[in-house]
Amino acid sequence: MSGGRPEVRPGPGRPEPAAATAEARETSGATTGLVLTFVRQELGEDAVQEVLRRAQVPFTAEELTQPSTWTSYDTRIRLFTAATEVLGDPTAMFRMGAESLRTGMAPAVVVLVRAMGSPRQVFQRLPKAVANFSTTSTMTVLEVGATSATLRYELHDGYVHSRLDCDYARGLIAMIPTIFGLAPARVVHEECESSGYDACVYHLSWDRRSRRPWGRRSVSADPELTALREQVRSLQSAATDLVDGGDLESVLARIVERAAAAVLAPAYLLAVSAPGGGAPLVHSAGLPADEVPGLTARLLAGEDLGPGAVTVDVASARRTHGRLAALHRPGDGGLGDERAMLAAYAGHAAAALDLVMALEDSRSEARRAGALLDLAHRLALAADADEVCAVVADALPRVVGCGSSGVMLWDPASASLRTTACAGLPPEAEIVLRTTTLHAGDVPELFGMLSDREPRVLDTTRSSGLLRTLLGSLDLHSAVAVPLLAGSTFLGVVTASWTAGELGDGPDRDVLARLRGVGDQASTALQKARLLETVRHQATHDALTGLPNRVLFRERLAAALAAAPDGGAVGVLFCDLDRFKAVNDTLGHAAGDELLRQVSARLRAAVRPGDTVGRLSGDEFAVLLPRLGSPTDAGSVVARVDEAFTEPFRLDGTPVEVGTSTGVAVHSGRVIEVAAVAEQLLRDADAAMYRHKHRDRPPTPTPRQAG
Secondary structure, X not given: OOOOOOEEEEOOOOOOOXXXXXXXXXXXXXXXXXXHHHHHHHXXXXXXXXXXXXXXXXXXXXXXXXXOOOEOHHHHHHHHHHHHHHHOOXXXXXXXXXXXXXXXXXXXXXXXXXXXXOHHHHHHHHHHHHHHOEOOEEEEEEEEOOOEEEEEEEEOOOOOOXXXXXXXXXXXXXXXXXXXXXXXXEEEEEEOHHHOOOOEEEEEEOOOOOOOOHHHOOHHHOHHHHXXXXXXXXXXXHHHHHHOOOOHHHHHHHHHHHHHHOOOXXXXXXXXXXXXXXXXXXXXXXXXXXXXXXXXXXHHOOOOOOOOEEEEEEEOOOOEEEEEEEEOOXXXXXXXXXXXXXXXXXXXXXXXXXXXXXXXXXXXXXXHHHHHHHHHHHHHHOOOHHHHHHHHHHHHHHHHOOOEEEEEEEEOOOOEEEEEEEEOOOHHHHHHHHOOEEEOOOOHHHHHHHHHOOOEEEEOOOOOHHHHHHHHHOOOOEEEEEEEEEOOEEEEEEEEEEOOOOOOOOOOHHHHHHHHHHHHHHHHHHHHHHHHHHHHHHHHEOOOOOOEOHHHHHHHHHHHHHHXXXXXXXXXXXXXXXXXXXXXXXXXXHHHHHHHHHHHHHHHHHOOOOOEEEEEEOOEEEEEEEEEOOHHHHHHHXXXXXXXXXXXXXXXXEEEOOOEEEEEEEEEOOOOOHHHHHHHHHHHHHHHHHHHHHHOOOOOOOEEEOO
């Protein structure tokens, strides 16, 4: 990446209105987008246009809804004022902040906030994240407790405070507990800069538990799961949009513009190698022009850009294109570990750059270029590793020009390759390939590939005996196998193969280059699939115990009720630990966490195969009993669960006796309203557990007949 002074281009990559170029970057599009989305949902598109007309802003509605579009404080206040007037509601800005979850808060923010674990932890870190949305004010935490906090919000010198800005901020901070399934915080605001005070002071309080009834909550309403889905869709959309960019310059500009889909920040910097050598290509947003060269040099050198910077490599499995950074002001930062999502986005960007550079090198090969573009689109939408392999195998004959293809994934446990997908083979040959396992100890070519990570050209005359036999049984003459790599990690191979009449002396360099390119894209897509699987797992499992959480437990309960045979029964067992608070208070939270892990292990050992143990909250566990011959069969499981607590738990070498209060509810008969029955079972089991805890008598399963 050396070769002279970097070529600097501003982002985003579309022409800007003349007035917009003078706009200070003081307000994130995450804020202006919420304003317009709220107005649109309340009164429609005409009202949005009226807000823009009254505010006289130099942006379109589409630009103002992009997180990468930053505007001035003055523009923000004019939008707030115009929106309040058009809506005809003096409380509109508070409602706008309080309802931001409904009207489109950035999914990345919701996911990171939810990952902190509690409103208290969010409020503790909130001041560092304010610069993600505005650079004109400072927030300070004066006090924070388990269910209360006091915040100080001060506008910087040179700006005129607006009560509307204060109303919006109050609404936002009141909304934070709702991300955790709680009621909104109560906000007392008696000191406001608009009234002559030095700063705005907010006193917040919230409930430790949700006051909403069970029946009003559903899987679809879970804010974290909804945000995860939106974030995945956003990354997939960003990937598709990047490969739609066409030429290299458009793609680079879009990479900077769309980075906000992964990480919200006031500024971004991208530097990549220029095709054919020369100075690196640089695109930035939100940075003074005189600072870009110095920051670029430090970025490319791998130097630390400061505590407010999130930097990742823009790299495919085979090539590092450059580096991407999301930059906050010194002392400010994100809400959590945002590096993983920016790295996932950079992987999409690298795949897009791989594709664009390949297209620029082979413009004359229109058919193959079209096939590569189709492959990129389909890979961007692939949801899991099997789908990625199927897409790659299907595309390889058109991209490479081979007669058949395959993708084989590596199993480290058995040190072997197994075919996951193939294309272009007769059905009988496909069966042979899919049922063949290649062990590294039996195939010298595979053993060598594991050592040097280089492709192998295979044929029926020079390859090892096992491969010659396999090629012959598939009626193939030759093949090329290219390793799939994630850094230095071996993921598997992609293969392109030909019969005797399909290829002359063997694959040429162009074929090998194209196969490598597809392999790089496949590696990136497989990494993305694993990330998405991790995200899905985190959304449905408890991080401490690994057990299904409330969301997944409800899904499995609903599925069990729907699948229950006539005459069968489904039960739910609730367990609440006795004296758990005493363990935390006397031995510490680390011991409490270890106790929860040991409890989860004992419960899993106590239940039957096919039962589901879940951790619903704190020290509350539940067991799903999907196959009960009769309602009384639940009693044996209850007995085993009770027995699991007879032996003391050992915490830091100390035996600790912890009991449990249990409650069980059973449903038998036909199920018409699955969701309603599931909620009733949960309530009944919870009530039975509560009676057990407070009356000290064992739960009695009560059959419920379908109405």
